[in-house]
Amino acid sequence: MRRDLRRYAAGRGGGTRRERPLCQGRAGKIANFTGISSAYEAPERPDIRIDTLRESPEAAAERIVGHIMGVWSPDL
Structure with a gap:
């Protein structure tokens, strides 16, 4: 196939x-x-850093979404 x-x-x-x-x-x-x-x-000052060797994909995704939701607003 x-x-x-x-x-x-x-x-x-x-x-x-x-x-x-x-x-x-x-x-x-x-x-x-x-x-x-x-x-x-590489960015000089990234908003968030994800260490893929120490953090699971699920935990990394939760941190990313949490960061975005903390910055983003539906009123923008």
């Missing part, structure tokens, strides 16, 4: 909608593609 899906994707331009820009970046078709043709620049 996986082989059939790959053949189908290849016939339709390859990859999912999300993968296509990555493939184009790797092929040099997109200039300044972060992580490929342009270096990743």
Whole structure:
């Protein structure tokens, strides 16, 4: 089945909608593609830091949502 899906994707331009820009970046078709043709620049002062080695995905998601909800307001 996986082989059939790959053949189908290849016939339709390859990859999912999300993968296509990555493939184009790797092929040099997109200039300044972060992580490929342009270096990743970490933010100087991030609003939140998630240590994925010490925190479970569930705990990290709860912290992210809590942070967003603390900043975001429906009145904005």
